[in-house]
Amino acid sequence: MIVPCPECKKALRFDEGRFHCTTDWCSALGMEMPVWRAVKDSGLAAPTPAGLPRPEHRGLPVPWVAPRTENQVWWRALDAERLALAQNLWLCQACGQALPEKAWVLASPEGQVLQAALHETCKDMALEYCPHLSSGTTRTTPRLIARSQLITDGRPVAQAAPSEPDFLHQWELERFDETG
Structure with missing residues (x-):
């Protein structure tokens, strides 16, 4: 290409x-x-539309935040514009649709969140199909949280400036401990 x-x-x-x-x-x-x-x-x-079921490329569901053309998907990359929208508007990073009050995030042992939140169905799909998540090399745990439980740069996400494509937030779980 x-x-x-x-x-x-x-x-x-x-x-x-x-x-x-x-x-x-x-x-x-x-x-x-x-x-x-x-x-x-x-x-x-050729951005993918929001919603489920996800469009597929070579038998794999294409996440809403994956950059793509008509013939290629860059699986390891993220569309930072879409990711900023997902963070700012509380949208699912996999399907691009609005999230309920509580949604799933994938958090590291230190409480850092991978990118943005997910619906339960989308979390399950990501864990099943994404080699980065399913290989065991990424040590994340799914956590069901409300947006109010997220912080960035030491303050609640709701009080932070909006994410921008060139300055995406790194979310962390507020009051994080390994037991949940």
Whole structure:
């Protein structure tokens, strides 16, 4: 797949999860771009609609926050614009729909939350299909919480500035302990 540079229109190079321009005369030379931004700026983005059932790519459900084109999904990347919306509007990161008062998060042993919240069905789907979550290398525990139980930068999420694509919140569980 060729993703053109938004500045010089030459093909961007993809290395280690990011795109960058290698055209000597381009003003974007060497500047890294996250996948979601490169795909969006190139006009090739084909965002998935919100809702269930999830659209599939090669038999796998495509999360709402996964950047994609018509023919490719970047499974390991996140669409930061959509993730910011999920955090700010209390939307499910897997299906993009509104969450109930209490929703599921995947929390590390230290209480750090992976990205955003999920419906129970979407949590189960993510744990089943996402190799990052199902391999055992990510030590997370599902926790059912209310948004009011989340903090970022030492203050409740509701009192923090909204997440932005370039400055996403790192959520943590308030009053976290291993026993729940």
